[in-house]
Amino acid sequence: MKRWWGLAALLLGLAAPARAEWLEASNAHFVIYGDLPRARMQQFAEQLERFDAALRRLLTLSDSDGAPANRVVIYVVRDQGDVVKLYGRGGGTVAGFYIGRVEGPIAVTPRSTDDDDQYFTAQLVLFHEYTHHAILSSSSAFYPSWVGEGLAEFFSVVRFRPDGAVITGAPNVARGYSIMTANPMSVSELIATDTRKLDPEALEQKYARGWLLIHYLLLGGKRAGQYDAFIAQVNKGVPMADAAKAVFGDLRQLNRELDSYRESKLRAYVIGAAALKPLPVALRALDPGEAAMMPLRIRSTVGVNDVQAKALIAPARAVAARFPEHRWVQRVLAEMEFDAGNLAEADAACDRVLAADPNNVDALIYKGRIEARRAAAVKDDAAARTAHWKAARRWYVKANRADPRYAYPFVLFYETFAALGETPSASAIKGLEEAVGLVPQADGVRVMLAMEKLRTGDLKAMRAALAPVSADPHGGANNPAAKLIALIDSGADVEAVRKAAEAIGSGDKAGS
Numbered sequence: 001m002k003r004w005w006g007l008a009a010l011l012l013g014l015a016a017p018a019r020a021e022w023l024e025a026s027n028a029h030f031v032i033y034g035d036l037p038r039a040r041m042q043q044f045a046e047q048l049e050r051f052d053a054a055l056r057r058l059l060t061l062s063d064s065d066g067a068p069a070n071r072v073v074i075y076v077v078r079d080q081g082d083v084v085k086l087y088g089r090g091g092g093t094v095a096g097f098y099i100g101r102v103e104g105p106i107a108v109t110p111r112s113t114d115d116d117d118q119y120f121t122a123q124l125v126l127f128h129e130y131t132h133h134a135i136l137s138s139s140s141a142f143y144p145s146w147v148g149e150g151l152a153e154f155f156s157v158v159r160f161r162p163d164g165a166v167i168t169g170a171p172n173v174a175r176g177y178s179i180m181t182a183n184p185m186s187v188s189e190l191i192a193t194d195t196r197k198l199d200p201e202a203l204e205q206k207y208a209r210g211w212l213l214i215h216y217l218l219l220g221g222k223r224a225g226q227y228d229a230f231i232a233q234v235n236k237g238v239p240m241a242d243a244a245k246a247v248f249g250d251l252r253q254l255n256r257e258l259d260s261y262r263e264s265k266l267r268a269y270v271i272g273a274a275a276l277k278p279l280p281v282a283l284r285a286l287d288p289g290e291a292a293m294m295p296l297r298i299r300s301t302v303g304v305n306d307v308q309a310k311a312l313i314a315p316a317r318a319v320a321a322r323f324p325e326h327r328w329v330q331r332v333l334a335e336m337e338f339d340a341g342n343l344a345e346a347d348a349a350c351d352r353v354l355a356a357d358p359n360n361v362d363a364l365i366y367k368g369r370i371e372a373r374r375a376a377a378v379k380d381d382a383a384a385r386t387a388h389w390k391a392a393r394r395w396y397v398k399a400n401r402a403d404p405r406y407a408y409p410f411v412l413f414y415e416t417f418a419a420l421g422e423t424p425s426a427s428a429i430k431g432l433e434e435a436v437g438l439v440p441q442a443d444g445v446r447v448m449l450a451m452e453k454l455r456t457g458d459l460k461a462m463r464a465a466l467a468p469v470s471a472d473p474h475g476g477a478n479n480p481a482a483k484l485i486a487l488i489d490s491g492a493d494v495e496a497v498r499k500a501a502e503a504i505g506s507g508d509k510a511g512s
Contacts, residue, residue, distance in 0.1 A: 022286040022294050026071075027279045033294060034076030036111070038283065044076075045281040047160055051127055052134065053276040054166040055155055058269075061138035070407070070439055072098075072105045072133045074126070075298045080110045086302045096125035098132055099302070100441030103408050105133055106301060124174060128156035136441035142235050142467040145194050150210030154218070164273025169219050171266055178208035179262055185209045187255045191244045194471060195482065212262055219267050222257070223248070237463065239489065289323035297332050300339065309339040320349070327353050327360065334366050343370050359402040361409070368395030368412060375419065389419050400431070407435035411445055424452065436465065443469045447481070454501060457494045480504045
């Protein structure tokens with residue numbers, strides 16, 4: 001118990017000492033939460049929206065299709081230390097992160113990074129992660145991970161002029177040492193980084209050399225159209241090495257050009273204010289209930305283990321007791337009770353929300369998830385287990401009807417078929433495909449769809465679903481999606497791919 005209370009005190013410390021009121025800035029692209037001064041929050045949000053407009057214009061990305069659940073939610077925390085605490089997983093130097101979840105993507109960014117690096121700023125980290133989000137959520141194209149990281153590095157270095165113009169392509173000073181090293185990664189090695197495990201030095205080169213090659217292709221003036229041609233070839237299923245040779249020609253020559261280019265005066269690209277069409281940003285102060293719960297909400301939504309989940313309960317219940325009729329507070333409490341394994345308490349909190357708002361999609365989802373967890377707990381009563389799963393399915397259908405543009409109910413509904421030992425219905429499969437379209441950045445949903453396509457023997461559709469997953473920058477040679485795609489590309493039949501997928505699945509279970 002002391003351990004939980006100690007952790008709870010640490011979590012609450014993420015928001016202390018209070019510097020300003022909690023604010024929300026939002027539009028069709030993002031929602032930002034932070035306890036920042038009002039003027040600073042307004043500037044922060046408006047610059048992010050101008051950045052978004054510039055990014056979409058230069059990469060011809062589609063705009064938001066009106067699915068609010070796919071807006072990235074950005075939490076602004078005090079400093080880099082708070083980012084590290086929230087990230088966990090050994091993130092000793094992480095200065096911001098992005099999670100492309102089916103529930104809706106989130107990002108965490110600090111007000112400031114460590115003082116010992118004037119170039120590695122909080123803005124650079126946020127724009128790097130936001131570029132990933134915009135590319136993954138606004139395009140159906142597959143981007144090799146070196147391209148994705150190169151683009152994220154390229155667009156993270158941005159300047160805003162007082163006249164409304166946005167400048168991209170400025171020198172990436174934060175990667176300067178790695179860009180100018182005497183032993184840079186060759187273009188051939190860069191192209192191959194998606195297929196091998198990288199040590200820290202090679203990973204740094206992937207970011208640095210990736211930035212330089214993207215800069216050269218987009219702004220160098222000597223290889224016009226080659227970036228688009230390369231991406232088109234890769235998306236046709238051409239192996240990356242073959243696509244690179246077909247589009248770029250002699251890779252050794254390209255490597256020599258890059259070495260020369262890094263020594264030259266690099267060109268920046270200015271997008272005038274008239275060419276940008278940023279959306280307006282709405283700013284509001286959180287009400288007392290939201291403000292009191294927000295520090296706990298941030299910890300909860302980023303993800304918790306069992307100890308962290310239990311540590312949140314006492315402070316969350318204290319806040320909820322002060323605001324018993326606050327639907328958002330009670331909904332957040334339901335999530336925390338669920339994560340801590342307190343199903344009855346989570347159920348009661350959902351009921352309080354639904355009594356006031358029968359179509360609250362999150363409360364409907366948690367009612368279903370509670371039934372699903374109850375089903376999993378039943379060991380010797382098949383009828384009771386089936387009844388719980390079917391009850392869960394009904395809640396997911398209600399959630400989908402409440403918000404047909406939210407991906408999560410589609411996925412949860414699809415999962416009930418495997419739990420009940422049933423073949424997915426046509427509507428369940430269609431819903432899963434819809435979910436991938438709504439949250440294309442959520443790898444787990446893509447893998448689920450790929451396995452569904454494998455079940456029906458459609459290897460082409462399976463490959464298309466897995467391609468973005470295979471570009472995971474941290475997957476390396478052990479990336480299961482990359483292995484399966486290589487097997488498909490080798491001409492293997494459905495049965496061979498099935499056996500390989502089953503072996504990978506067994507390995508995952510054995511290591512979990």
